[in-house]
Amino acid sequence: MKGILRSAFDAVFGGTKEPKTTTFQMINGWSNFFVPMEDYSKDILIKTCIDRVATHVAKLHPNYVVMKKGKKQPANNSQLQTLLAISPNPYMNAYSFLYNLATKAVANKNAFAYIKRDRQRNVISLWPMEYQSCEAREDDRGNLYIMFRYGGTHSTRTIPYTDLIHLRSMFQQGEIFADTDDNLANHMALLTKLGQSFENVVENSGRIRGIAKIAGQAGTEAWKSKAKMLNENLKDPAQGGMVVTDGTMEFTPVDSEPKAADTAQLEFVRDNIYRYFGVSKPIAEGIYDETSWSAFFESVIEPFSIQMSQEFTRKLFTPDEIAAGNEIVFDANRLTYASTDTKVELIRQLRPLGILTTNQSLEIMNLPPIADGDDRVQTLNVANTDIVSQYQMSQSQKGGEKDEQGPTDDPAD
Numbered sequence: 001m002k003g004i005l006r007s008a009f010d011a012v013f014g015g016t017k018e019p020k021t022t023t024f025q026m027i028n029g030w031s032n033f034f035v036p037m038e039d040y041s042k043d044i045l046i047k048t049c050i051d052r053v054a055t056h057v058a059k060l061h062p063n064y065v066v067m068k069k070g071k072k073q074p075a076n077n078s079q080l081q082t083l084l085a086i087s088p089n090p091y092m093n094a095y096s097f098l099y100n101l102a103t104k105a106v107a108n109k110n111a112f113a114y115i116k117r118d119r120q121r122n123v124i125s126l127w128p129m130e131y132q133s134c135e136a137r138e139d140d141r142g143n144l145y146i147m148f149r150y151g152g153t154h155s156t157r158t159i160p161y162t163d164l165i166h167l168r169s170m171f172q173q174g175e176i177f178a179d180t181d182d183n184l185a186n187h188m189a190l191l192t193k194l195g196q197s198f199e200n201v202v203e204n205s206g207r208i209r210g211i212a213k214i215a216g217q218a219g220t221e222a223w224k225s226k227a228k229m230l231n232e233n234l235k236d237p238a239q240g241g242m243v244v245t246d247g248t249m250e251f252t253p254v255d256s257e258p259k260a261a262d263t264a265q266l267e268f269v270r271d272n273i274y275r276y277f278g279v280s281k282p283i284a285e286g287i288y289d290e291t292s293w294s295a296f297f298e299s300v301i302e303p304f305s306i307q308m309s310q311e312f313t314r315k316l317f318t319p320d321e322i323a324a325g326n327e328i329v330f331d332a333n334r335l336t337y338a339s340t341d342t343k344v345e346l347i348r349q350l351r352p353l354g355i356l357t358t359n360q361s362l363e364i365m366n367l368p369p370i371a372d373g374d375d376r377v378q379t380l381n382v383a384n385t386d387i388v389s390q391y392q393m394s395q396s397q398k399g400g401e402k403d404e405q406g407p408t409d410d411p412a413d
Contacts, residue, residue, distance in 0.1 A: 012114060012127045018158055021137035021145050026175050032136040034177040036108040045270060048284050049277040050106050056296075057102035057304045058095045060330040061085065062312070067325020080123055080316065084328065088113075088126035100128045102304065105167040106277065109178035112146070113165035115315060123316055126165065136176050144176075165315055167307060290338055297332070305330045340365075351377065 024032050062084040064075040075081055088097040097113075104111035112129040131148040137158060138144055144161040168178035274280060278300040282288040288296070312328040338346075347361045356364075359373035 012116065013157055018156070019139055019145065019160075021139050021147070021158055024136040024138045024144060024176075026136075032176070033133060034110055034135075035133045036104075036110075036131075037180050045273055045284075046277075049273065049279045050103055052279050052283055053106050053277060053300055053304075054099045054102035056301050057308075058099035060098065060301070060305050060308065060332050062094070062308075063329045063331055065325075065327050065329055072325065072327070083123065083126070084312075090125070092128075097126065097128065101165070101167055104128065105169045105304075109169050109171075109180055111165075111167040112148075114159060115163045115165065117163070129164075134177075162315065165311055167304075167311060290342065301332060305332055 026032055062081075064078050064081040064084060065072045066075050067073075085094055087093055092100070101111045101113055112131075112134075114127045114129055115123055116125045116127065118124050129148060130150075132151055133149045135147045135149075136144065137147050145158050146161055146164060147156055147158040149156050171178040173179045274284065278296070280288070280292055280296065282292040283296050308330045309328055312330075313322060313326075316328060317326045343364050347356060347364060350356045351361055354376045357374045357376050359369040362369055362373065
């Protein structure tokens with residue numbers, strides 16, 4: 001097992017040397033250490049909320065676009081595009097990579113991916129970082145580094161911040177690391193107690209069915225025989241739970257109706273956890289409609305898309321490359337969960353205006369493209385403003401020419 005771990009570690013960091021760094025001094029006194037939050041994956045509600053966000057973030061499609069002749073065009077034949085869209089590293093496909101990053105960003109507020117480059121500084125792989133804690137540091141030139149601490153045989157690894165994709169959620173305070181808070185931990189503790197109360201009620205209900213008094217000395221054979229008979233009668237479905245006694249036995253039933261836990265409080269805590277993650281109950285249960293999906297997309301997924309587009313662009317390209325128009329854009333088809341009627345109506349309205357091509361219309365309907373499908377059609381009821389201006393000018397000129405010719409003589413005169 002150690003050999004496998006060593007191989008994986010070398011695959012990521014092999015050939016790199018630890019730089020000499022010192023503690024990075026924060027401006028406002030925030031801690032330069034970050035420790036991931038405790039593992040909440042054992043709670044099904046929190047695990048479900050995190051999974052819903054990560055699942056839809058992982059569906060975002062990365063596109064490497066470049067500015068050519070004043071227009072942004074996809075760099076389809078780029079090795080970087082293949083790396084981003086298919087296989088960021090030898091162990092992961094693009095979906096798994098993005099799912100892993102999104103999970104860490106949602107659960108721990110910070111997610112890191114190491115950008116491995118060759119000697120020419122070309123990106124050759126991307127690796128999500130697993131660590132026990134990390135620390136912000138700097139070298140003698142003021143360059144920022146992040147030192148990651150690991151368990152087991154690997155103690156630390158210090159990486160330039162420029163070689164790290166860093167995604168943050170709820171970045172409301174702190175300077176480099178998104179600061180964790182106790183809100184989720186407090187709600188989690190309360191949710192655990194409420195869940196345990198339900199389990200205790202179910203576990204304890206029905207254990208004691210009643211109290212039996214049997215004449216005679218306890219422990220004698222006659223006493224044991226009658227006690228056994230009572231117990232068998234209680235268990236026998238044919239008896240219907242009825243116990244028949246004689247004058248030597250007395251059975252008093254005990255009310256063992258389970259006491260319901262505070263369901264209102266449970267709903268309150270659960271709703272707060274939904275709000276914490278920006279996930280509604282329909283989204284969590286997978287029974288959402290267009291309205292629920294649209295709200296979830298705009299409030300949770302779209303902000304992730306914007307952050308990822310900006311972070312991948314600024315870390316994968318140099319300032320000169322960015323100035324030249326190189327950019328990474330994470331796109332999402334927000335119409336994926338729209339009804340067929342909504343999709344048809346959208347195409348019906350936009351296609352005649354020349355906004356959608358034939359293939360774009362087919363893509364909305366989840367249909368394959370066709371040859372020569374990049375054409376645009378436009379209704380004759382809609383004209384280009386330049387054409388309208390030219391037409392009006394020509395009509396005005398024709399009217400002026402008529403006026404200059406003056407009135408024509410009436411043949412009758």
